Amino acid sequence: MKPENLLFAKTHEWVAVTTEGGQKVATIGLSQFAVEALTDLVFIELPKVGRQVAAEESFCEVESVKAVSDVYAPVAGEVIAANDQLADNLELLSNSPYEEGWIARIKIADEAGLKNLMDYAAYQKQCAEESH
Amino acid sequence: MTTELLRTPLHDWHVAHGGRMVDFAGWSMPVQYSSIVEEHHATRNAVGVFDISHMGRLQFFRPAATNFLDTIVTRRVTDMKRYQIRYGLICNEDGGILDDVLVYSGLPSEGAFSMVVNASNREKIVAWLSKQQSAFPNKQFLSFGDNTLYIAMFAVQGPKALEILQPLFVGYEATSAVDLAAIPYYRFTFGWLGSQSNNHTVSVSRTGYTGEDGFEIMCNSNEAADIWALVIAAANRVGGMACGLGARDTLRLEAAMPLYGHELSETINPIQAGLGFAVNLKDRRFIGSEALARFAVDKSQPVRIGLELAGKRVPRQGCPVLQNDTVVGEVTSGTFSPTLEKPIAMAYVQPAAQALGMKLQIDIRGTQHPATVMPLPFYSRKKD
Numbered sequence: 001m002k003p004e005n006l007l008f009a010k011t012h013e014w015v016a017v018t019t020e021g022g023q024k025v026a027t028i029g030l031s032q033f034a035v036e037a038l039t040d041l042v043f044i045e046l047p048k049v050g051r052q053v054a055a056e057e058s059f060c061e062v063e064s065v066k067a068v069s070d071v072y073a074p075v076a077g078e079v080i081a082a083n084d085q086l087a088d089n090l091e092l093l094s095n096s097p098y099e100e101g102w103i104a105r106i107k108i109a110d111e112a113g114l115k116n117l118m119d120y121a122a123y124q125k126q127c128a129e130e131s132h
Numbered sequence: 133m134t135t136e137l138l139r140t141p142l143h144d145w146h147v148a149h150g151g152r153m154v155d156f157a158g159w160s161m162p163v164q165y166s167s168i169v170e171e172h173h174a175t176r177n178a179v180g181v182f183d184i185s186h187m188g189r190l191q192f193f194r195p196a197a198t199n200f201l202d203t204i205v206t207r208r209v210t211d212m213k214r215y216q217i218r219y220g221l222i223c224n225e226d227g228g229i230l231d232d233v234l235v236y237s238g239l240p241s242e243g244a245f246s247m248v249v250n251a252s253n254r255e256k257i258v259a260w261l262s263k264q265q266s267a268f269p270n271k272q273f274l275s276f277g278d279n280t281l282y283i284a285m286f287a288v289q290g291p292k293a294l295e296i297l298q299p300l301f302v303g304y305e306a307t308s309a310v311d312l313a314a315i316p317y318y319r320f321t322f323g324w325l326g327s328q329s330n331n332h333t334v335s336v337s338r339t340g341y342t343g344e345d346g347f348e349i350m351c352n353s354n355e356a357a358d359i360w361a362l363v364i365a366a367a368n369r370v371g372g373m374a375c376g377l378g379a380r381d382t383l384r385l386e387a388a389m390p391l392y393g394h395e396l397s398e399t400i401n402p403i404q405a406g407l408g409f410a411v412n413l414k415d416r417r418f419i420g421s422e423a424l425a426r427f428a429v430d431k432s433q434p435v436r437i438g439l440e441l442a443g444k445r446v447p448r449q450g451c452p453v454l455q456n457d458t459v460v461g462e463v464t465s466g467t468f469s470p471t472l473e474k475p476i477a478m479a480y481v482q483p484a485a486q487a488l489g490m491k492l493q494i495d496i497r498g499t500q501h502p503a504t505v506m507p508l509p510f511y512s513r514k515k516d
Contacts, residue, residue, distance in 0.1 A: 040168045040378075042468040042475075043444035061497070063446050065168045065468050066378055068497070 001098045003031070007114065008123035009074045011056075014098065015117055017108070024108040026075050030062070032097045033127045040065040041090045046082040047104050053079060055113035060103055062093075071103060075113035081105040140185035141284045141356035151376060157252035159186040162376040171379035172470040175342055179290035179372030181363050182380055184348070185356065188254030189280050190261070192245040196273035201245055203418050204264060205235055206402060206411045209245070214238035217318045217337055220410050221402045222249075222257060223420030227427055228398035229405070231257050232390065236320060239335055239350075250392045254280060264419070284356030288363060289346030289383075291513070296366040297336075297347055300325050310336065312347065325349070325359055332359055341380065343387025343511055382467050385476065388438060388509035394449055394464040395436055395478055403427040404480070406436045406508070434461055434480040438510055439494065439503040441475040444468070447494045447503070453479050454493040454500060460485040463494060469510060476510050477503070 006014040012034035016027045035041075043063040053059045053073040060071035082104045086092055092101040108114075118126070137160040140146075146153065151162030162183070164171060174180050192201060201209040207220035216237045222230045231253040239246040249257045258278050265271050288297055294312055301309040301323045310323035320337035332355045340346040351359050364374055381391070390396050390405055401424060402411050413425055427433065441447065447466035452459045461481030469476045477494065485492060488507055493500040 039164065040468075042446060045445070063444065063468065065382060065446075065470065066163070068446065068448065 003098055004120045006098065006120060007074075007117035008120065009072065009117055010126065011070075011072045013071060013074050015074045015114070017114065024111065025080070026077070026106045026108050027102050028071075028074060028104050028106060029097060029102045030071060030093060031123070031127075032094075033131075035094045035097050035101075038062060038064045038069060041093060044086050044090060044093075044103075046084070046086065047079045049079055049082055051079045052109075053077065053106065055110070055116075073106060073113075074117060075106060075108050075111065077106040077109040079104050080107045138186070138281075140183055141353045142183045142185065142360050145357060145360060146183065146374075149374065151374075154377075156186065156377060157250070157254075159251055161186055162374075164376040164378040165374055168376070168378035168382060169470045171373060171375035172382050174371060174373045175290045175344060175375055175379060175383055176471060177291070178370050179288060179292040179296055179346075179367045180342065180375035180379060180383075181360075181367050181372065182287040182289065182375050183284075183360070184287050185284040185353075186251040187280075187285060188249035188251060188257065188278065189283050189285065189350070190247045190249065190258065190276060190278050191240065192247070192274070192276040193243075194273050194275050195243070196268070196270040197243070197245050197276070199270065200265070200268055200274050201235060201247075202416065203268070204261065205233065206418065206420070206424070207235070208412045208416060209235060209237075212237035214242060215319050215321060217320060217339060219318075221396075221407060222260070223402065223418075223424065224398060225420055225423065227401040227403075227420045227423030229392075229396045229400055229402060230260060230398060231392060232396055232407075232410075233257075234339065236337070239320065248285075252393060254278070282353050283350050284353045284359075285348060285350045286356075286360060286363065287340055287342070287346060287348045288367070289340045289342040289344045290372060291344065292367075292370045292372060293344070293346040296370055296372065297363070300362055300366060302326060302328055302331050304331075312336065315347075325351075326362065330358075334359065341387075341389055342383040343389070343509065344383075344513055381465075382470055385465050385467050385478070386469055386471055386509065386511035388478065390436070390478075391465060400480070401427045401433075403430075404433045404435050431483060434482055435486050436464075436508075437461075437479055437481055437486050438506040438508040439463075439477045439479055439492065440472075440506045440510070441477070441494065441501055441503045443501060444475065445496050445499075445501050446475045447477040447496055447501070451477075452495040453481055453485070453503070454495060455485050455490075460492070471511050476506075478508070
């Protein structure tokens, strides 16, 4: 997936919305900017499949040497998949943030959260301001 | 409200070399350039070079400096020989730690003293010293000043520190270059660093905060960039590199060196911090000595311990430490140890929970994780 085709949360998650069997599904990951800011990753605590999450709820934690960071669910719904590959291959987060580094998939229960997301151009602007 | 951050003389170098700059105690400092783990390993295996110009550097002059400092610092100052350095604490009347400091006898000149204090405590300590000075009987024979902004300081740490630094020192006329190998631990000397035609006067001490052999160099701020460039070039040739505050923290934590604001604070005394070696109560009085004499025999206070975890979750400052579901203490520092490749932490716990090998639990964000009490330090270098 190209970042230009994704939506982004203020808290640096990316979202790809697809329709599967009439049901909207959000695939979620961490932006390249976020992963680069974390560095020295140690561990990811993936969300459990079946968990119901609210929009903007922390549903995943990433440990780095320096700090622990929350990953927030950009939309409300049920976690239907988590990327188990990451457990032993944390480098996927930085090597392939928008493909193999995906974190979880959520069956969207409420699309309201999508309205708070921004496109890539707006997100890049936010990153430029943060890194200033 | 934003206030202008202080900058070391190397600030432009840090920015130009990818330093990720953060606000540390009011200074713009690099937390890392590449990766904390890479910088950490470079220091353990070769050499790491750290800009520590943010640390406070105070100077004390005139005949009463010795006796004044002896009333302030937990270690004896009156018997220090020239070129000697001592680690000590500055405590309040209750024995709480105001700062941990290094005292240098004979820096910058015979009879004078220098003190290196934490950046986060510099203003507090200057105010404290001013207050004590005004109450000091011989204050007319004492002067002190804060020269932090006029002096730069680097740490060069690691098994190759000696090898890369020695060739940078030059002699002058009949005086040969400083022999760094001859400087004992916790001593300093003066030397000329650079070339015959372009050299800089520096002080160089056998001290550090990483658990490795190494040196710390002080020089005039306006010469810092030249010296730094020479040291970095020499370090790069042996696999060494500039390191930020992130690696400085993981290195000192493995070496179990306390950090103010974590293991040390005004509500912690040196005895419980395991710093009894830096408290000399015999035949002397200093601020806090009466309280410390009581703490020295008090076996009921929480004590500093080391903990190791089996998983990969990393305990951080403030995480509760439990024994059978009862809180017995709190983590003060934690990280994922790059050398041991395990999460490690220091904590204060009730005395009953301090035994080596004891199984405790750490509450990390609401989940209990098993942890084992380990001897400190977590890491000691092999000595030849």
